[in-house]
Amino acid sequence: MKKSLLLLLFIGINMIAQNRELGKVTIQELEEKICPTDSSAVAAILFSIGEVHFEFIEGKGFVLNTNVKTKIKIYKKEGYDWANKTVRYYIGGSTKERVSFKNELTYNLVNNKIEKSKIKSDGEFDEKVNDFWGRKKITMPNVKVGSIIEYEYNLVSESLGSLDEWFFQSSIPVLYSEYRVYTPEYYTYTPVFKGFLQPKLIEGAKRITSRSTSKERSGGLRTSTSFEQEEFSYDELRRTYIVENAPALKDEAYVNNIRNYVSSVVFELSGVKQKNLSYKDLSNTWEGVVKTIYDNDNFGNELNKTGYFEKDIDAILAGLTMPEEKLIALFTFVKSKMNWNEYYSYTCNTGVRKAYQEKTGNVAEINLMLTSMLRYAGFEANPVLISTRSNGISLFPSRTAFDYVIVGVEINNQVTLLDATAKYSTPNILPIRDLNWFGRLIRKDGTSTQIDLMPKFNSKEMINLMAEINAQGEVLGKVRDQYFDYNAYNYRNTYNGVTKETMIEKIEKRHQGLEISEYDVQNSAELSKPIIENYSFSSNNFVEIIGEKMYFSPLLHFTQTENPFKQETRLYPIDFVYPNQDKYSVSIKIPEGYSVESLPSSKALGLPDDLGNFKYSISNTGNQIQLMYSFDINTPIISSDMYEVVKTFYKEMITKQTEKIVLKKV
Numbered sequence: 001m002k003k004s005l006l007l008l009l010f011i012g013i014n015m016i017a018q019n020r021e022l023g024k025v026t027i028q029e030l031e032e033k034i035c036p037t038d039s040s041a042v043a044a045i046l047f048s049i050g051e052v053h054f055e056f057i058e059g060k061g062f063v064l065n066t067n068v069k070t071k072i073k074i075y076k077k078e079g080y081d082w083a084n085k086t087v088r089y090y091i092g093g094s095t096k097e098r099v100s101f102k103n104e105l106t107y108n109l110v111n112n113k114i115e116k117s118k119i120k121s122d123g124e125f126d127e128k129v130n131d132f133w134g135r136k137k138i139t140m141p142n143v144k145v146g147s148i149i150e151y152e153y154n155l156v157s158e159s160l161g162s163l164d165e166w167f168f169q170s171s172i173p174v175l176y177s178e179y180r181v182y183t184p185e186y187y188t189y190t191p192v193f194k195g196f197l198q199p200k201l202i203e204g205a206k207r208i209t210s211r212s213t214s215k216e217r218s219g220g221l222r223t224s225t226s227f228e229q230e231e232f233s234y235d236e237l238r239r240t241y242i243v244e245n246a247p248a249l250k251d252e253a254y255v256n257n258i259r260n261y262v263s264s265v266v267f268e269l270s271g272v273k274q275k276n277l278s279y280k281d282l283s284n285t286w287e288g289v290v291k292t293i294y295d296n297d298n299f300g301n302e303l304n305k306t307g308y309f310e311k312d313i314d315a316i317l318a319g320l321t322m323p324e325e326k327l328i329a330l331f332t333f334v335k336s337k338m339n340w341n342e343y344y345s346y347t348c349n350t351g352v353r354k355a356y357q358e359k360t361g362n363v364a365e366i367n368l369m370l371t372s373m374l375r376y377a378g379f380e381a382n383p384v385l386i387s388t389r390s391n392g393i394s395l396f397p398s399r400t401a402f403d404y405v406i407v408g409v410e411i412n413n414q415v416t417l418l419d420a421t422a423k424y425s426t427p428n429i430l431p432i433r434d435l436n437w438f439g440r441l442i443r444k445d446g447t448s449t450q451i452d453l454m455p456k457f458n459s460k461e462m463i464n465l466m467a468e469i470n471a472q473g474e475v476l477g478k479v480r481d482q483y484f485d486y487n488a489y490n491y492r493n494t495y496n497g498v499t500k501e502t503m504i505e506k507i508e509k510r511h512q513g514l515e516i517s518e519y520d521v522q523n524s525a526e527l528s529k530p531i532i533e534n535y536s537f538s539s540n541n542f543v544e545i546i547g548e549k550m551y552f553s554p555l556l557h558f559t560q561t562e563n564p565f566k567q568e569t570r571l572y573p574i575d576f577v578y579p580n581q582d583k584y585s586v587s588i589k590i591p592e593g594y595s596v597e598s599l600p601s602s603k604a605l606g607l608p609d610d611l612g613n614f615k616y617s618i619s620n621t622g623n624q625i626q627l628m629y630s631f632d633i634n635t636p637i638i639s640s641d642m643y644e645v646v647k648t649f650y651k652e653m654i655t656k657q658t659e660k661i662v663l664k665k666v
Contacts, residue, residue, distance in 0.1 A: 020047045030109040038173045043079030046071040047176040056210040066155040074147045083140040092132035095158040099136045104151040117142035163267040168243035177243045185235045188271035192396045195263025199241035209233045253564035256575040268398040286397045290448040298347035308353045334370045340421035346405040380410040386439035408441045424492040454636045455578040459485035468589040473543035483531040486578045491531045511557040513541030548665040554627045570643040586627040596620045600659035
């Protein structure tokens with residue numbers, strides 16, 4: 001039986017391997033009920049083959065041509081989303097891109113015959129996302145469980161700075177992924193790999209011949225123009241990367257950006273040599289990257305512009321003497337005046353002057369503007385290039401490693417970080433999108449230094465809970481919940497502007513059976529103070545009565561019952577975003593006629609190297625139960641090597657939280 005199963009598995013995988021061309025769908029493939037490498041898969045990419053080559057076009061020079069062919073099998077209804085494909089393309093500036101789809105077919109097995117469904121005009125969409133990007137989307141027709149879909153698309157680009165990232169892995173299994181990159185000798189590209197899978201590499205070269213047209217003017221009394229075609233040849237470096245049977249990459253709790261860990265490759269332009277000219281090294285070092293960015297007119301030139309804000313700044317700074325006061329005043333002014341248009345970039349679009357006049361700008365315009373103002377006020381302020389969490393971690397030197405810029409102010413040998421795009425941010429409290437390992441601070445002399453973006457201090461949440469249990473097991477109580485630093489920022493960012501009624505509804509929905517009254521929030525707009533949330537509550541769900549005994553957890557609706565770490569093993573670091581501390585002070589009055597039969601024992605537990613700890617201290621005096629509980633994570637990121645230790649730590653913490661107090665009738 002085992003031999004037969006293995007043989008079928010081998011045949012299934014081998015059959016797919018032999019059909020890596022579009023239009024070669026078989027009845028056996030359509031009959032297949034489960035993915036041969038992952039029985040839980042809702043769909044699988046049978047193959048995805050990409051080819052990038054450079055084409056010489058008269059009048060334009062080399063353009064980038066990317067062609068991708070994909071074949072996907074749908075195994076379950078949950079996999080229907082894989083019948084949609086979206087490709088974005090650049091439409092801003094002079095180097096526009098073009099996308100076209102073809103060979104879009106859905107295959108189904110009907111009465112033991114293969115039925116093909118072609119995409120119709122209403123299944124193709126082309127839309128403008130913003131001033132810089134458009135996207136083309138296809139929705140495949142007649143998709144069912146068991147369908148196979150195929151499509152091919154072509155992307156033509158005049159931008160040669162980097163090649164689009166190629167992903168060998170996905171959230172569903174990829175049985176075969178092949179990426180061919182053919183580059184002319186005039187351009188040197190350096191591959192940068194991510195993930196845990198090592199692609200197989202095949203290298204080669206080919207001599208390519210192209211034609212270009214030159215013109216010559218001759219004259220005397222009359223002039224004439226003659227055109228002459230000339231051939232030129234160059235070597236083309238050919239690299240092919242292959243990954244087979246890549247497992248599905250599944251998201252887990254406390255992961256920064258799962259794309260950071262997907263096996264992929266991206267090619268960054270590191271050198272250029274035009275015909276008959278010397279080679280230009282684009283220097284794939286951080287210093288080289290920083291210089292290239294700083295020399296960009298839409299960065300360094302915009303940073304140095306003045307003459308548009310001085311009068312306003314003089315008025316704001318009048319009467320202020322302390323540096324901290326001046327910094328806060330300027331930061332608050334830019335946040336209140338400017339509105340972020342939600343465009344990420346480290347270069348300006350319309351420019352700082354126009355953005356200042358129109359009170360709207362992208363990230364670079366707002367934060368370079370703030371940098372200039374701080375310099376005018378006498379601060380040592382410099383831009384800090386960063387890669388946001390959605391862009392991935394900037395591990396290797398490249399211009400595409402960054403997609404954002406913030407401000408670093410050096411005071412007393414320490415750097416204070418600012419981002420004026422977020423209304424509720426404060427010094428060193430950045431938007432969560434910014435908290436992505438490291439950035440690079442660029443000084444006026446062109447040098448740069450690495451800046452740690454991750455917070456070092458614990459953001460606290462302090463909860464005071466006072467409750468009383470009556471003889472029927474109903475719990476009545478009051479909660480005072482204080483949010484500090486990043487917890488306060490997140491609260492304001494999420495809930496400021498939300499009505500009281502909606503907030504009550506959210507809390508009641510989060511904790512089934514809870515009824516909220518007397519709800520209020522303090523300090524919503526006072527960013528230097530903690531958020532304070534107060535409410536009264538009642539519930540019949542906390543206490544279980546069995547015979548003459550009552551059972552309940554002293555943390556009531558704050559009890560954590562589920563371990564977020566469920567996987568057996570883990571490849572990715574555990575990302576808590578920022579260090580934090582949850583601290584609870586609980587006082588519960590028990591009903592008359594009852595006494596405490598048993599309490600959970602007090603306990604303290606810590607992670608190695610003081611990475612985290614929890615302390616649970618409980619006592620009973622008369623009819624009062626007191627609990628002091630704290631839970632600390634002292635670092636934003638914990639290595640995957642510590643996964644088993646962290647998982648066990650959480651298990652013990654949750655076990656302690658869910659232990660019951662037992663009351664008995666007297």
